[in-house]
Amino acid sequence: MPDFKITGRRLFYPLVLHIIISLYLYLKEKTKSKRYSNLIKETNQQLITGICIIIFAALHIVNYSLGSVSDNADIFRTLSHIIVDNLLIVSIALHLRVSIPRLMISFGFLEGKNDYANAKSKINMFILVLLIIIFMAEAIFYIGGIL
Template identity: 55%
Template sequence: MFVNHAVLSLLFLYGLIDYSPSFKITGRRLFYPLVLHIIISSYLYLKDKMRKNKVYPKLIAETTQQFITGICIVIFVGLHIFSYMMLPINFSSEFHFKLLHFLIDILLFASISMHLRVSIPRLLVSFGFLDNKNSFVNFKDKFNLTICILLLIAILAEIVYYGVIL
């Protein structure tokens, strides 16, 4: 659902498709899995923080990054939804409203990117797909590059869209 929402939004921002109500539908359907993810992740993070044994400092730093970026995602998703409820994307508006949409979306994209940069490689280790250290490090390097490219594509889509309608 997240990927569907993101791809449709990018195609719209680049002007390749028209706005569709399915943007709202997929966005709304993301809510319940997101809440479940937040509850489980927060519980596991806080449970891990209470442990006395701090053996892996780099892992703790990455887990903290996940937690902080997760909080940022929640904040920016809330702002994203609220800003588009108050002023829909197709509605012609003043410069400062468009700038607000732009900044909120860029901060949301950056938060999601930083969160996924840590989360996806760790998820693949948890599922046993990256079973040795070299495969983890290699995948993580390639995935970081992929995330950077996707972030740039998203930022360029916002610039193209808001550059055209400013």
């Protein structure tokens, strides 16, 4: 089993760098809000979901530091794990549904007139299917723990 303290430390610095760069770009794009209102709506969604990811990831770490679900947890701890984990997963999915198409534009993969809209709809569908699979797996895990 991997040491999550080491993994967490290695992921922390790139995450902080990502947050700093993203906040800089958010403030820079804010000045263009009148010309690109749709872009700013997506950027606001990225900012809000990014903040939610930080909050729910911290709550996730606190939840698991208090005890894992497999430790014969009471119903309130299990419910807390379910709620926090699902909100974290949804926040990440909503963040990625905007971030991935914009990343593809930045790297030059989407250059045609309708490429962005097509990629965005395909990515949205992929993330939706992935969410359904994750929620089903989580439901099976928790129901299996009850039985």
